Amino acid sequence: MSIKGIICGLGNPGPRYAMTRHNAGFMTIDKIIEKAGNNPAVNIRLKKQTDTYILWEWEFPNDYETWFLVKPLTFMNRSGRAISKILSGKNIDYDKLLIIHDEVDIDLGKLRIKMAGGLAGHNGLRSISNDIGTRDFVRLRFGVGRPDDGSDLAQYVLTKFAPDELSLLEETLDKAARAVNVFRKDGLEKTRDFLSA
Numbered sequence: 001m002s003i004k005g006i007i008c009g010l011g012n013p014g015p016r017y018a019m020t021r022h023n024a025g026f027m028t029i030d031k032i033i034e035k036a037g038n039n040p041a042v043n044i045r046l047k048k049q050t051d052t053y054i055l056w057e058w059e060f061p062n063d064y065e066t067w068f069l070v071k072p073l074t075f076m077n078r079s080g081r082a083i084s085k086i087l088s089g090k091n092i093d094y095d096k097l098l099i100i101h102d103e104v105d106i107d108l109g110k111l112r113i114k115m116a117g118g119l120a121g122h123n124g125l126r127s128i129s130n131d132i133g134t135r136d137f138v139r140l141r142f143g144v145g146r147p148d149d150g151s152d153l154a155q156y157v158l159t160k161f162a163p164d165e166l167s168l169l170e171e172t173l174d175k176a177a178r179a180v181n182v183f184r185k186d187g188l189e190k191t192r193d194f195l196s197a
Helices: 021-036 076-087 123-132 163-186 188-196
Strands: 003-009 043-049 053-060 065-072 097-103 111-115 138-143
Touching (some): 003 021, 003 076, 021 043, 021 053, 021 065, 021 097, 021 138, 021 163, 065 076, 076 097, 076 123, 097 123, 111 163, 138 163
Parallel strands (some): 003 065, 003 097, 097 138
Antiparallel strands (some): 043 053, 053 065
16 A cells, blocks of 8 residues: 555654653654554554654555654654655655644644644744745644743743643543544544534
């Protein structure tokens, strides 16, 4: 089966960054893999791990299609290196390239999806745009909110989710994983409808 699209969750590798706001994309990929393990109609397997990325094949035999799930291992500011390497030599339309990233302008518990647009000061998105030469890819924006005390955003996104946020975080990760599956099956507009319901 040919590769239909790429789902990439952004984050930073290593235990130091686990459960931080900047790793919402990584956590969504983990949730997709967890849910796939409970679904007999889905096959998921580790395809390749390099110093640049981890890549899984997400197979849907009944639909005769396969998607890549990706975690870049280059740290956030160089995420584009991983995406450009995976895209090289493959005929994948950018409307089937979905980047999952943290978004400080959206409250925790909220998710938004859009095609193209600005980069909102997000270094991971900037790196991808620079390395693949376009902003015309799909973004699933995972709300992490802003600090109440007006502290530095660059430091804030590297903080871990607070204990009283974990229940809402888990609900949001579950919804994000379901949204990715809607996107895979039905595209951008149906995913937008799902998230606004």
